[in-house]
Amino acid sequence: MDRYDPKTIEETWQKIWQEQETFKAPSLKTAKDNHQAKMFLAEMFPYPSGAGLHVGHVRNFTIVDVLTRFYMQQEMNVLRPFGYDTFGLPAENYAIKTGISPQSATETNINNFRRQAKRLGLAIDWSREINTSNPEYYRWTQWCFLQLYKKGLAYRKESYQWWCPEDQTVLANEQVENGRCWRCGHEVEKKKMKQWFFKITEYADELLDEVDALDWPEKIKTMQKNWIGRSKGAEIIFEIEDKKDTIKVFTTRPDTIFGVTFLVLAPEHPLIKDLVTEKTREAVERYQKETTKKSEIERQENKEKTGVFTGSYAINPATGEKIPIWVSDYVLMGYGEGAIMAVPAHDDSDYEFAEKFDLPIKTVIEKPEDLDDNGHCYHGEGKLINSGQFDGTDSYDAREQVVAWLEEQGIGKEKITYRMRDWLISRQRYWGCPIPIAYDKDGNEHPIPEDQLPVIIPEVEDYKPDHTGRSALAKAEDWLKVDIEVTDKKTGEKHIETMARETDTLDGYACSSWYLWRYVSPHDDNYAWSPDAIKYWAPTDIYVGGDHAVAHLLYIRFWCKFFADQGLLPFREPVKTLLYNGYINAPDGKKMSKSKGNVIDPLDVIDSGYGADTLRTYEMFIGPYDQDAAWDTKAIGGVYRFLNRCWSLCYNTPVAQEGTSPNSSLRNKATKKVTEDLHRRSFNTAVAALMEYVNELYKSGASHEDITTLAKLLKPFAPHLACEMLE
RNA sequence: GCCCGAGUGGCGGAAUUGGUAUACGCGUUCGACUUAAAAUCGAAUGAGGAAACUCAUAUGGGUUCAAGUCCCAUCUCGGGCACCA
Numbered sequence: 001m002d003r004y005d006p007k008t009i010e011e012t013w014q015k016i017w018q019e020q021e022t023f024k025a026p027s028l029k030t031a032k033d034n035h036q037a038k039m040f041l042a043e044m045f046p047y048p049s050g051a052g053l054h055v056g057h058v059r060n061f062t063i064v065d066v067l068t069r070f071y072m073q074q075e076m077n078v079l080r081p082f083g084y085d086t087f088g089l090p091a092e093n094y095a096i097k098t099g100i101s102p103q104s105a106t107e108t109n110i111n112n113f114r115r116q117a118k119r120l121g122l123a124i125d126w127s128r129e130i131n132t133s134n135p136e137y138y139r140w141t142q143w144c145f146l147q148l149y150k151k152g153l154a155y156r157k158e159s160y161q162w163w164c165p166e167d168q169t170v171l172a173n174e175q176v177e178n179g180r181c182w183r184c185g186h187e188v189e190k191k192k193m194k195q196w197f198f199k200i201t202e203y204a205d206e207l208l209d210e211v212d213a214l215d216w217p218e219k220i221k222t223m224q225k226n227w228i229g230r231s232k233g234a235e236i237i238f239e240i241e242d243k244k245d246t247i248k249v250f251t252t253r254p255d256t257i258f259g260v261t262f263l264v265l266a267p268e269h270p271l272i273k274d275l276v277t278e279k280t281r282e283a284v285e286r287y288q289k290e291t292t293k294k295s296e297i298e299r300q301e302n303k304e305k306t307g308v309f310t311g312s313y314a315i316n317p318a319t320g321e322k323i324p325i326w327v328s329d330y331v332l333m334g335y336g337e338g339a340i341m342a343v344p345a346h347d348d349s350d351y352e353f354a355e356k357f358d359l360p361i362k363t364v365i366e367k368p369e370d371l372d373d374n375g376h377c378y379h380g381e382g383k384l385i386n387s388g389q390f391d392g393t394d395s396y397d398a399r400e401q402v403v404a405w406l407e408e409q410g411i412g413k414e415k416i417t418y419r420m421r422d423w424l425i426s427r428q429r430y431w432g433c434p435i436p437i438a439y440d441k442d443g444n445e446h447p448i449p450e451d452q453l454p455v456i457i458p459e460v461e462d463y464k465p466d467h468t469g470r471s472a473l474a475k476a477e478d479w480l481k482v483d484i485e486v487t488d489k490k491t492g493e494k495h496i497e498t499m500a501r502e503t504d505t506l507d508g509y510a511c512s513s514w515y516l517w518r519y520v521s522p523h524d525d526n527y528a529w530s531p532d533a534i535k536y537w538a539p540t541d542i543y544v545g546g547d548h549a550v551a552h553l554l555y556i557r558f559w560c561k562f563f564a565d566q567g568l569l570p571f572r573e574p575v576k577t578l579l580y581n582g583y584i585n586a587p588d589g590k591k592m593s594k595s596k597g598n599v600i601d602p603l604d605v606i607d608s609g610y611g612a613d614t615l616r617t618y619e620m621f622i623g624p625y626d627q628d629a630a631w632d633t634k635a636i637g638g639v640y641r642f643l644n645r646c647w648s649l650c651y652n653t654p655v656a657q658e659g660t661s662p663n664s665s666l667r668n669k670a671t672k673k674v675t676e677d678l679h680r681r682s683f684n685t686a687v688a689a690l691m692e693y694v695n696e697l698y699k700s701g702a703s704h705e706d707i708t709t710l711a712k713l714l715k716p717f718a719p720h721l722a723c724e725m726l727e
Numbered sequence: 728g729c730c731c732g733a734g735u736g737g738c739g740g741a742a743u744u745g746g747u748a749u750a751c752g753c754g755u756u757c758g759a760c761u762u763a764a765a766a767u768c769g770a771a772u773g774a775g776g777a778a779a780c781u782c783a784u785a786u787g788g789g790u791u792c793a794a795g796u797c798c799c800a801u802c803u804c805g806g807g808c809a810c811c812a
């Protein structure tokens with residue numbers, strides 16, 4: 001052979017790797033006996049869409065692959081599995097349109113994905129492949145649900161939830177982006193429904209406190225902190241004039257209590273109906289109706305304050321003054337108590353509201369004189385004024401003192417509030433993991449016993465959700481009925497009762513909340529993850545992805561903490577190091593999309609003659625892995641030329657005699673540089689260093705030893721060519 | 728509005744701990760090979776200048792023997808949060 005022929009080389013080596021199971025992780029026994037360090041790497045497993053792999057997958061997978069091959073060269077026990085996140089709307093919508101079952105469409109797509117992934121020459125332990133819609137897998141997803149249910153962390157409650165009218169399902173808060181559905185982009189609505197939740201708020205403090213210590217990008221850590229949104233403040237009780245009811249508010253500034261000149265309730269606040277008077281009832285009810293009708297986008301767009309007076313008054317506990325109670329949509333029912341004490345002198349929103357409705361403004365914090373602040377209200381710290389016994393106190397210290405004073409009177413206490421809500425997991429969709437619950441004739445819920453798992457998704461004729469807001473599962477009449485043994489509470493006797501299954505399925509994020517642990521023992525019939533294997537391999541050392549900054553990456557942390565508390569995981573954080581890779585955009589810098597017709601298909605790139613090695617190396621060379629990059633149709637040619645030069649050096653150039661200098665020092669320099677760069681994940685400069693090395697070898701001549709070194713250093717990036725050269 | 732990042736040739740980017748700015752690649756130009764083209768190989772390539780040299784890392788200051796890197800201010804772009812009390 002005198003020409004670099006990627007097609008032949010890549011087919012040859014892919015076949016060898018397949019036959020020899022080159023990348024199969026060592027057995028537990030072997031791994032422990034050889035006393036090497038362990039390394040568990042994974043990419044965020046893909047959703048196998050009908051469109052096949054795109055260049056973004058290639059970047060994501062190649063990062064993991066380069067590290068996998070590198071750590072194998074460093075003689076570590078490496079686990080690098082692969083799987084598919086297969087539940088989800090696209091397959092179901094496709095089924096509704098074409099009648100092809102999601103089961104069969106998913107199988108087709110997986111086969112396609114696997115075939116394409118193999119053509120990239122990925123160093124995957126294929127014996128560990130998992131698929132979330134396989135009953136062998138989702139049996140254990142259901143088992144996880146039951147563990148959470150047993151501890152009261154999976155529960156059902158009725159509340160207003162985000163509803164996507166296009167997809168006919170509810171959504172988690174994390175799946176609503178700017179008032180729109182994350183999947184289809186349709187505007188979402190609020191709908192009152194009884195739904196299943198996971199009590200993620202139980203772990204809010206730990207999720208927040210342990211974020212800082214993680215070896216994760218700061219960007220992601222900040223997003224998670226913002227999402228959890230802990231704020232420390234006080235809950236204060238206001239009495240209502242001439243009424244027995246009281247109003248609870250949450251505030252982060254109890255030190256401003258003397259400046260409270262009115263209260264504001266969210267339009268959904270349950271107490272409003274008791275506060276309205278003959279005169280105000282009509283106006284208040286009209287306002288409430290208008291608010292409900294407004295979409296979230298409208299509520300966000302129109303920031304002009306609106307509101308209406310209830311007709312009732314509360315008493316400021318600090319001053320004894322009578323203060324009016326108003327209703328306004330700038331107060332949100334979902335946060336704090338759904339009611340606020342308004343301090344217009346020191347809060348922008350309250351100030352705007354007071355200005356608009358001509359309510360009194362009372363300054364209680366003195367602005368430091370040297371401060372040049374042209375704003376209307378001062379939110380900073382300072383000495384208290386007009387605040388009775390607290391006059392002269394520094395506002396920061398006054399926070400605690402005021403709370404203590406209110407607490408003495410039994411009308412206030414310290415309180416911590418979170419922005420994060422519990423995780424809504426019900427989906428009114430067919431193509432998801434069935435929630436293992438049944439209802440008796442009185443509507444009481446009963447968990448499906450663990451020995452009756454999995455609850456298999458039934459085949460149906462028609463995949464459309466029914467018009468009542470239930471998934472197509474509701475149409476599987478035989479499946480709906482289930483016999484469950486119940487114990488009579490009074491007599492203790494057991495009997496079998498026929499019940500109706502839950503027709504909601506689990507949010508797909510539930511299925512991906514534990515898959516990293518399944519990888520350690522993917523075929524275990526007795527455990528979701530086997531205790532020995534999890535102890536050795538987990539947690540995941542390096543996890544690579546470019547999406548799901550809050551949702552998935554928060555959920556896996558939550559489940560990890562929960563299962564650690566059950567004694568089922570010997571660690572409390574699932575991912576040691578997170579690498580968050582950037583996107584690959586079209587050559588014009590815009591996002592690739594089918595509709596724009598600017599999609600680069602990686603398989604086309606391989607088949608055009610460049611081969612997988614060029615594609616992989618190019619995507620590592622394109623720029624720092626964590627930055628977005630634009631595809632450059634010309635620059636990939638430079639990488640192809642580079643691999644050609646490596647080839648020529650090996651096959652078409654006379655072998656130089658091995659001398660001592662300068663070749664050995666060049667070798668050492670290149671080895672040191674590439675190794676260091678891989679340790680600090682600077683893939684682009686590692687490739688640059690290899691190019692430099694090759695350029696130098698062209699000048700000096702390459703000995704046998706030089707070519708061997710080059711091939712070894714090249715192997716993580718262009719494994720097929722490197723293996724061929726080493727042969 | 729608040730909180731993070733980032734601004735370096737024609738382009739993507741490098742400079743790891745304050746120590747030769749522009750590695751590597753693309754593009755461009757010239758040369759070799761060829762009847763020719765492609766491919767390949769070699770050379771040049773921040774700006775100005777014949778050269779010595781001067782000026783250049785968004786802008787303006789500062790610290791330092793030394794600043795792309797540290798400090799202050801400003802501008803621009805990107806991201807996150809956003810009526811969260």
